[in-house]
Amino acid sequence: xxQDSSSTANAVQVADLSVDLGxxxxxxxxxxxxxxxxxxxxxxxxxSGKSTLIKTIVGLLPAARGEVKLFGTPVPRFRQWQxxxxxxxxxxxxxxxxxxxxxxxSSGLLSKRRLFRPLKAADRAAVxxxxxxxDMADRRKDGVAELSxxxxxxxxxARALVSDPDLLILDEPTAGVDLASxxxxxxxxxxRVARGTTVVMVSHDLGPMDALIDRSVVLRRGRIVYDGLPHxxxxxxxxxxxxxxxxxxxxxx
Amino acid sequence: xxxxxxxFMQRALIAGLLTGLSAPAIGTYLVQRRLSxxxxxxxHIAITGVALGLLTGTxxxxxxxxxxxxxxxxxxxxxxxxxxxxxxxLALLFYGGIAGGVLLIxxxxxxxxxxxxxxxxxxxxxxxxxxxVVVGLAVTVLVVAIGLGPQLFAVCQDEEFARVTGLRVQxxxxxxxxxxAVTVTxxxxxxxxxxxxxxxxxxxxxxxxxxxxxxxxFMTACAIGVTACLAGIITSYNANVAPGATIxxxxxxxxxxxxxxxxxxxRRRGVLAPLADEEPEIGVPEPAPHVVSTTHQHxxxxxxxxxxxxxxxxxxxxxxxxxxxxxxxHWDEH
Numbered sequence: 001x002x003q004d005s006s007s008t009a010n011a012v013q014v015a016d017l018s019v020d021l022g023x024x025x026x027x028x029x030x031x032x033x034x035x036x037x038x039x040x041x042x043x044x045x046x047x048s049g050k051s052t053l054i055k056t057i058v059g060l061l062p063a064a065r066g067e068v069k070l071f072g073t074p075v076p077r078f079r080q081w082q083x084x085x086x087x088x089x090x091x092x093x094x095x096x097x098x099x100x101x102x103x104x105x106s107s108g109l110l111s112k113r114r115l116f117r118p119l120k121a122a123d124r125a126a127v128x129x130x131x132x133x134x135d136m137a138d139r140r141k142d143g144v145a146e147l148s149x150x151x152x153x154x155x156x157x158a159r160a161l162v163s164d165p166d167l168l169i170l171d172e173p174t175a176g177v178d179l180a181s182x183x184x185x186x187x188x189x190x191x192r193v194a195r196g197t198t199v200v201m202v203s204h205d206l207g208p209m210d211a212l213i214d215r216s217v218v219l220r221r222g223r224i225v226y227d228g229l230p231h232x233x234x235x236x237x238x239x240x241x242x243x244x245x246x247x248x249x250x251x252x253x
Numbered sequence: 254x255x256x257x258x259x260x261f262m263q264r265a266l267i268a269g270l271l272t273g274l275s276a277p278a279i280g281t282y283l284v285q286r287r288l289s290x291x292x293x294x295x296x297h298i299a300i301t302g303v304a305l306g307l308l309t310g311t312x313x314x315x316x317x318x319x320x321x322x323x324x325x326x327x328x329x330x331x332x333x334x335x336x337x338x339x340x341x342x343l344a345l346l347f348y349g350g351i352a353g354g355v356l357l358i359x360x361x362x363x364x365x366x367x368x369x370x371x372x373x374x375x376x377x378x379x380x381x382x383x384x385x386v387v388v389g390l391a392v393t394v395l396v397v398a399i400g401l402g403p404q405l406f407a408v409c410q411d412e413e414f415a416r417v418t419g420l421r422v423q424x425x426x427x428x429x430x431x432x433x434a435v436t437v438t439x440x441x442x443x444x445x446x447x448x449x450x451x452x453x454x455x456x457x458x459x460x461x462x463x464x465x466x467x468x469x470x471f472m473t474a475c476a477i478g479v480t481a482c483l484a485g486i487i488t489s490y491n492a493n494v495a496p497g498a499t500i501x502x503x504x505x506x507x508x509x510x511x512x513x514x515x516x517x518x519x520r521r522r523g524v525l526a527p528l529a530d531e532e533p534e535i536g537v538p539e540p541a542p543h544v545v546s547t548t549h550q551h552x553x554x555x556x557x558x559x560x561x562x563x564x565x566x567x568x569x570x571x572x573x574x575x576x577x578x579x580x581x582x583h584w585d586e587h
Binding site: 055058059060079081082084086088090093095096097098099100102103104106107108110111113115116119141142143146159163 | 406407457464465
């Protein structure tokens with residue numbers, strides 16, 4: 001890690017976190033510090049608790065014990081939500097009523113918008129830029145329901161990027177996404193990482209994003225069983241090339 | 254004297270106009286949240302509210318709006334706490350509302366005729382004081398539905414994401430429920446409590462046949478709602494039938510026409526512009542090289558004596574140390 005952890009607050013600080021879902025302990029005593037600028041992959045099998053960890057970090061699930069701090073503030077009191085870009089695990093970006101790509105991405109700006117105010121020109125430009133990053137600018141007027149699964153995921157990424165977040169949290173962004181879209185993701189994430197954004201992503205299969213990761217955390221049955229360089233771990237069938245973290249260090253410096 | 258000079262018709266038309274605007278406006282959010290039947294549940298609860306008003310001698314509009322808000326809040330809390338799923342919560346209130354209403358109306362000594370005017374609407378029941386309440390409530394609903402549009406859209410589109418942007422999701426959900434309750438009461442006089450939900454859902458479903466964006470769906474649904482309401486009220490006057498039924502039948506007729514036209518338009522578009530090429534396929538393995546067995550003169554079948562081997566979707570035959578598979582009129586080496 002090239003970041004000096006003493007000079008900056010941790011982007012994410014998880015201390016002795018236990019989470020209870022319907023009477024079942026899904027996370028047990030998890031400790032995790034993520035420094036600003038780090039790119040962390042959270043790995044593990046189904047039911048290992050990785051999605052629960054992510055949802056607790058963004059405040060969607062309450063902690064039964066322990067606490068989560070975002071940029072030094074405990075989550076229940078955290079108010080700077082525009083610093084967080086969240087990509088939930090979704091099969092589709094569509095709701096019960098048609099909505100265009102532009103409309104869905106605009107909802108990513110709500111943490112900055114005041115009530116009863118129209119969209120400003122700067123907001124429109126931000127939406128446009130986010131759509132450019134995921135290569136969807138030409139589909140801005142199309143309904144999200146008409147897009148392919150990979151394109152819908154790209155819309156969700158753009159929605160998270162539009163507020164220019166300092167911390168990007170992605171829950172299974174590549175699940176069921178074609179390789180072309182995964183490549184575009186990886187490029188979008190790479191660009192954010194170059195700007196110093198902290199990235200935390202949950203994934204079964206990192207695909208083209210593999211090269212960006214400089215740390216992996218492996219969960220099993222609600223506990224962290226590995227935390228360190230992204231070398232081959234039990235959940236991976238393949239072996240990462242050694243030294244990939246060093247190759248990518250340039251993005252952080 | 255034409256019907257437009259009759260005072261009760263003027264009031265009915267104003268109430269109809271506002272109902273036609275506010276019901277689809279809030280209905281769009283309900284449909285987006287996939288809670289289309291919420292208006293129906295609230296309508297049933299409001300029957301108890303009306304009965305309570307008749308029993309105690311207070312204005313039924315007032316008691317209906319209070320009971321409807323209480324019921325809508327209950328639905329939302331039960332749903333949010335996850336104690337019962339949204340549809341079960343709705344079902345419980347459906348039955349409780351209608352049973353309580355009929356019971357209380359019986360106690361109040363009112364007959365089925367009075368109840369009918371609230372269940373299916375009635376042109377003559379909109380009193381001047383009712384009209385003020387209806388106008389006030391409808392304008393409030395419209396201001397909230399349009400003014401808080403971006404926030405309500407985000408909450409209905411993706412609740413979890415909305416929470417992570419820092420929106421007060423529970424409060425906004427409650428606001429939608431309360432607005433739905435208010436709309437039900439607004440619509441009670443023209444469409445009636447049993448059919449109000451149709452006016453929330455049918456115009457939205459009709460608009461969706463042609464629209465791509467949320468904003469145009471919202472506006473088209475409101476336009477359809479107003480048209481159906483005004484046309485329904487005028488028809489109802491001329492044919493002397495309940496306005497609620499007329500409005501809903503007209504709205505449904507519009508939906509059927511739109512659904513057929515929409516299907517035809519989409520099919521035509523599909524024929525003229527076939528699906529654009531999806532992303533190029535990367536990582537799909539090349540098909541194995543196609544090697545034709547040149548010298549093969551022998552046709553394999555089940556009885557040829559060569560061992561048969563299942564190979565994916567076909568059968569290979571072992572022949573002199575090679576695998577042969579049928580391919581059109583020749584045999585491939587596998």
